Amino acid sequence: DFTEMEKKVDTTARAVLEIMTKTTEYLQPNPATRAKMSMMNSMSRIRGQEKGPGYTQTEAILGEAMQRFGRELGEESNFGLALIDAGEAMRELGEVKDALDMEVKQNFIDPMQNLHEKDLKEIQHHLKKMEGRRLDFDYKKKRQGKVTDDEIKQALEKFDDSKEIAEQSMFNLLESDIEQVSQLAALVHAQVEYHSRAAEILTQLSSKIDERIRDASNKPRKEYAPKPRISLDFSISENHNGGIHSARSPAPMDQPCCRALYDFDPENEGELGFKEGDIITLTNKIDENWYEGMLHGNSGFFPINYVDILVPLPH
Structure with missing residues (x-):
């Protein structure tokens, strides 16, 4: 039929x-x-x-x-x-x-x-x-x-x-x-x-x-043997409360860029790794999930949800 x-x-x-x-x-x-x-x-x-x-x-x-x-x-x-x-x-x-x-x-x-x-x-x-x-x-x-x-x-x-x-x-x-x-x-x-x-x-x-x-x-179990304590004279440095300054220099804000919210370790060739707080220069938006950018002279792809946009890419 x-x-x-x-x-x-x-x-x-x-x-x-x-x-x-x-x-x-x-x-x-x-x-x-x-x-x-x-x-x-x-x-x-x-x-x-x-x-x-x-x-x-x-x-x-x-x-x-x-x-x-x-x-x-x-x-x-x-x-x-x-x-x-x-x-x-x-x-x-x-x-x-x-x-x-x-x-x-x-x-x-x-x-x-x-x-x-x-x-x-x-x-x-x-x-x-x-x-x-x-x-x-x-x-x-x-x-x-x-x-x-x-x-x-x-x-x-x-x-x-x-x-x-x-x-x-x-x-x-x-x-x-x-x-x-x-x-x-x-x-x-x-x-x-x-x-x-x-x-x-x-x-x-x-x-x-x-x-x-x-x-x-x-195997026989090892027993813990504490070492004799040593008396030390600690002195407080004058700069103890001097504060910590970040060694990272931010990228200029006159070009498209974003700040890393988390560390990103690349798993594949072509991905860009970064640490939390890094300022990454944006060069391209691949799709709704991925950006392309530059950091420390290296370029590659990274997920959008790992960063906070500071200066958006031009439409």
Whole structure:
């Protein structure tokens, strides 16, 4: 039945579009990072670069923080050594997640995108053409007497031809839907591989941490030995209440600029780092979320909600 096929094709089109979107959100759940990626990729294209930075996995961010503080605590610290182990495992998890992203994009999202942009668009084109010819036939049929029978017959033949082409294209799509099942299988297989590798990495980490706990419990506890107190004669400097002057020199206020409300540590190439209180010269507004500016001779992008505008950019 033509109408039933049309309904199924419409449902398929809506399903493909929404599932592609939701799959991307599932793989890359942070909307702010997705927006940043989109902006950075756009800037890369403008600058003629091949590709912007990829999605920063939260596992990799956590792992970097763990390793940084683990190294800072040093090898004498049980906690520091365990943090280094955990940080390395998190870094590996981030790499496995990157592999999942790539696998799903190549074998699930890209084929779905191709289906949406080619086959489904082609069917919509045939249906639209058929509808136009149906209206033409109805119009000429109503004017019977003023329009020749040959014209009416030609209009009917054109409508029938278009309907047959649209029907054939819908039939082919619905009959070959096992291809979409194969693509869905690729998504599931990629997830199985990811969770299998993640479980393996975390199991190894768990064993390492358990071993560190056992080793630490078998070592003799160190006792605190207070050092003898030394008597010191403190004198108050004349300048004790002299006040503290900021070493930062503010940027001139005759050009667009802003003041940093918080510290911002860049995570991607092209971002501009700064400290709370820095005065940043504004050069461009990228979009509703990002500015471009200069500080200490360096230029880059930074989020709008991290700064307070002192002199706005000209409209």
